[in-house]
Amino acid sequence: MPADVTTPDFSRRRALWTLGGLAAVPWVASAAPAPTGVPAAAAYTLRTGIARQSVAGAGHPDTSVWAYNAVVPGPVLRVRQGERLSVQVVNDLPEETTVHWHGLRIPNAMDGVPHLTQPPIAAKGGRFEYSFVCPDAGTFWYHPHLRGQVQVAMGLHGALIVEERESLPVDRDVLWVLDDWRLARDAAIVDDFGSMFDAAHSGRIGNTVTINGVVPDRFQLTPGERIRLRLLNVANARIFALNFEGHAPYVIARDGMPCEPHLPEGGRILLGPGMRADVILEAMHHAGSSFRVIDDFSRRNRYEVVALIYGDGASGKAWPIASRLRLPQNPVPVPDLARAERHVVTMSGGMMGGGMMGGGMVGRGMSGGSIWAFNGESSTDEQHLHAPLLTLALGQSHAIELRNDTAWWHPIHLHGHSFRIVARNGRPLARPELVDTSLLPPRETALIALVADNPGDWMFHCHVLEHQATGMMATIRVA
Ligand code: C2O
Numbered sequence: 001m002p003a004d005v006t007t008p009d010f011s012r013r014r015a016l017w018t019l020g021g022l023a024a025v026p027w028v029a030s031a032a033p034a035p036t037g038v039p040a041a042a043a044y045t046l047r048t049g050i051a052r053q054s055v056a057g058a059g060h061p062d063t064s065v066w067a068y069n070a071v072v073p074g075p076v077l078r079v080r081q082g083e084r085l086s087v088q089v090v091n092d093l094p095e096e097t098t099v100h101w102h103g104l105r106i107p108n109a110m111d112g113v114p115h116l117t118q119p120p121i122a123a124k125g126g127r128f129e130y131s132f133v134c135p136d137a138g139t140f141w142y143h144p145h146l147r148g149q150v151q152v153a154m155g156l157h158g159a160l161i162v163e164e165r166e167s168l169p170v171d172r173d174v175l176w177v178l179d180d181w182r183l184a185r186d187a188a189i190v191d192d193f194g195s196m197f198d199a200a201h202s203g204r205i206g207n208t209v210t211i212n213g214v215v216p217d218r219f220q221l222t223p224g225e226r227i228r229l230r231l232l233n234v235a236n237a238r239i240f241a242l243n244f245e246g247h248a249p250y251v252i253a254r255d256g257m258p259c260e261p262h263l264p265e266g267g268r269i270l271l272g273p274g275m276r277a278d279v280i281l282e283a284m285h286h287a288g289s290s291f292r293v294i295d296d297f298s299r300r301n302r303y304e305v306v307a308l309i310y311g312d313g314a315s316g317k318a319w320p321i322a323s324r325l326r327l328p329q330n331p332v333p334v335p336d337l338a339r340a341e342r343h344v345v346t347m348s349g350g351m352m353g354g355g356m357m358g359g360g361m362v363g364r365g366m367s368g369g370s371i372w373a374f375n376g377e378s379s380t381d382e383q384h385l386h387a388p389l390l391t392l393a394l395g396q397s398h399a400i401e402l403r404n405d406t407a408w409w410h411p412i413h414l415h416g417h418s419f420r421i422v423a424r425n426g427r428p429l430a431r432p433e434l435v436d437t438s439l440l441p442p443r444e445t446a447l448i449a450l451v452a453d454n455p456g457d458w459m460f461h462c463h464v465l466e467h468q469a470t471g472m473m474a475t476i477r478v479a
């Protein structure tokens, strides 16, 4: 565990500063030959276990967490685009787990879904080796796909950065893993998982927001510097709408996929659980000034996530204009909308003002523990999945209309593919977004389109992990 996280001598400022710059990861094993094809360029071992770490920050007790390599978030895994990543997972937890590689378009057998793509990794000593070539550059992440609403909340998550062949001209490449914890007064994680109240509403929202595993109080900037800031929301349920007061952060990628550089709509970077945004942050103010990063997703409950504090010095470099900074496109096939096969997925369930929709039952697939459904069917764990929700013909273009027929927000995630959001509420988008998770506001619709080019049975679920665990989970077959 990095000393900065736990040593009380270090101020929180120091801890965040150090964690903010992506330090070299000390867990890199020697490159081992991969089973087939491209040899592994990057090889890691991830060992799950129980650890203690300062989450609430200075002046508070440490928190008992579940961690990869004894630190939350887990180590940043780095690999270059087109290269093979091999990860040996050793499970020292008292329960089974798996690791899913969120957003990566990799073979189905490496996708980390228990009972669907692999057997669970046994408790207390089980092992599994993941090995795959990373086709796309960008900001991705990894997390368990077994009892995720507990395992992810306990601290099992980390970033996976696939580097472009040529790096962007910036002073610093910084990662903010945004998380939300429900902590008791003694900084212990409250053990109230499985609450039906949480599940039927917005999910398990916590009371403590962290960046890179610790409550931050400041993030230091040097006047004139330019930062590539990678934002990743690993919270079970909290949706962030980040407002960088006094700054103009250009969004250059969503969910790992490059986009036309643009200022976020309404000045807020909206990040549902599982989602990422890469932004160019220019430190345009003078030494000694300070600004706030505000989360105003809930307009009645705005709060400061972190302060931006300008130190002395100057970057002194003349960078090209941020709006002209473009990342090279990833090789994601473009769907042909005119020929796309049409499908509809309707979300239902959850609490409405007076009670459950439809008198407590949302569809024929409902059983104990189900609150939500896709097209009337609920699956509550990967072991008991229903027949595929949709079957998409391999190699063809498909357009899926997502209808949110509930009173809640849902970040809907598909494995194994990225897709384009081409319309919202029936209106075509001027700038279709290429993503792996589509955040749907209550009562809205989104039309997503993709080429189904990756064969297999793929998870399709809400990334509010309590919604997933209570029915908002299905598979989509590509064959
Ligand atoms: Cu973040 Cu099913 O995934």
Ligand code: CU
Binding pocket: 409, 410, 411, 462, 463, 464, 467, 468, 472
């Ligand atoms: Cu949901």
